[in-house]
Amino acid sequence: xxxxxxxxxxxxxxxxxxxxxxxxxxxxxxxxxxxxxxxxxxxxxxxxxxxxxxxxxxxxxxxxxxxxxxxxxxxxxxxxxxxxxxxxxxxxxxxxxxxxxxxxxxxxxxxxxxxxxxxxxxxxxxxxxxxxxxxxxxxxxxxxxxxxxxxxxxxxxxxxxxxxxxxxxxxxxxxxxxxxxxxxxxxxxxxxxxxxxxxxxxxxxxxxxxxxxxxxxxxxxxxxxxxxxxxxxxxxxxxxxxxxxxxxxxxxxxxxxxxxxxxxxxxxxxxxxxxxxxxxxxxxxxxxxxxxxxxxxxxxxxxxxxxxxxxxxxxxxxxxxxxxxxxxxxxxxxxxxxxxxxxxxxxxxxxxxxx
Numbered sequence: 433x434x435x436x437x438x439x440x441x442x443x444x445x446x447x448x449x450x451x452x453x454x455x456x457x458x459x460x461x462x463x464x465x466x467x468x469x470x471x472x473x474x475x476x477x478x479x480x481x482x483x484x485x486x487x488x489x490x491x492x493x494x495x496x497x498x499x500x501x502x503x504x505x506x507x508x509x510x511x512x513x514x515x516x517x518x519x520x521x522x523x524x525x526x527x528x529x530x531x532x533x534x535x536x537x538x539x540x541x542x543x544x545x546x547x548x549x550x551x552x553x554x555x556x557x558x559x560x561x562x563x564x565x566x567x568x569x570x571x572x573x574x575x576x577x578x579x580x581x582x583x584x585x586x587x588x589x590x591x592x593x594x595x596x597x598x599x600x601x602x603x604x605x606x607x608x609x610x611x612x613x614x615x616x617x618x619x620x621x622x623x624x625x626x627x628x629x630x631x632x633x634x635x636x637x638x639x640x641x642x643x644x645x646x647x648x649x650x651x652x653x654x655x656x657x658x659x660x661x662x663x664x665x666x667x668x669x670x671x672x673x674x675x676x677x678x679x680x681x682x683x684x685x686x687x688x689x690x691x692x693x694x695x696x697x698x699x700x701x702x703x704x705x706x707x708x709x710x711x712x713x714x715x716x717x718x719x720x721x722x723x724x725x726x727x728x729x730x731x732x733x734x735x736x737x738x739x740x741x742x743x744x745x746x747x748x749x750x751x752x753x754x755x756x757x758x759x760x761x762x763x764x765x766x767x768x769x770x771x772x773x774x775x776x777x778x779x780x781x782x783x784x785x786x787x
Contacts, residue, residue, distance in 0.1 A: 433480050434508035435471040436493040445490025446471065452483055463503060463662040472503045501650050503657035504664065509695040515663050517612045517635050518592030519776040520555040522665050522697045527762040528726035528770035530594060532558040535740035536578035544733040546585045552751035553758060555770045557586050557593040558728055563740060564598045564618050576605060583609040591772070594637050600628040607632035617641050617669055620652050630659030639667045639701070646689055653696060666690055666698045667728065670705030679707020682715055684722045691723065699726035703744045712746055713757055720761035726770070729754070
């Protein structure tokens with residue numbers, strides 16, 4: 433069950449609902465959005481039914497949610513959400529380009545890759561400081577030193593950035609500098625990590641696991657929302673199938689399916705799904721055509737020398753085509769390419785909200 437508060441409801445109104453639920457042995461999880469607050473209720477529905485919740489001050493509606501995921505369900509929040517990363521939106525009205533190096537290797541490489549990303553129209557930068565790899569002998573990232581490099585470059589370029597966090601112990605360190613936290617495919621069901629990134633209060637990019645069903649992916653998002661953080665963006669990055677011709681199999685159907693079940697933005701990773709540079713642009717076109725709210729792309733100034741995923745990274749010659757592709761396909765769907773909204777700079781840089 434979910435209680436939807438009116439836009440003008442104050443903290444005292446919310447507290448009355450929360451206290452009433454606690455008094456009968458239930459749990460209430462509050463999520464404050466940009467325009468509206470919703471309260472997820474967990475416990476005995478029969479007991480909740482006895483409370484006159486509709487009559488509580490500030491309550492707009494009380495919704496019984498049949499889905500196992502209560503807070504991210506579109507039953508609870510019928511209007512699609514827009515997640516703000518710094519001053520950049522990710523939502524249904526725009527197509528947001530996120531780009532940068534798969535891994536932070538050096539300051540020079542990161543700066544060059546991020547400048548390429550910005551020139552291609554990226555509104556959010558990406559880069560891996562911590563790299564969970566299949567082989568223990570593969571490059572594992574620079575850790576906190578890489579995080580510092582990415583933070584410095586992003587501030588020089590005046591764009592927010594997203595980076596992966598791989599262990600609960602690193603969440604506070606990463607959240608202190610990153611504008612958005614990424615949970616990678618291998619950690620999608622690392623439930624303690626999901627709780628920790630949720631409690632960090634930053635937007636979260638949640639990649640679908642290699643063999644995860646859509647329900648499992650959405651339930652992982654519910655773990656984050658359960659902490660009171662609804663600033664979650666789902667990312668389809670390809671799933672493991674029997675087909676060896678691509679690195680993973682991009683499930684484009686996951687976008688409209690997830691959008692029909694949740695109010696969260698859904699983006700696609702055409703770099704890690706195809707795993708080949710010549711597949712990135714075709715998969716980008718497919719992603720936007722099917723309604724994805726954004727794409728996340730790898731770029732590198734010298735892919736042949738990359739320490740991680742060089743074969744899928746776009747180079748400078750690809751970026752003009754990428755920019756034109758995103759703009760053309762976004763316009764065909766009556767959407768705009770997302771850009772920083774400087775009017776939001778009145779608030780604290782790097783703090784985000786869900787609309």
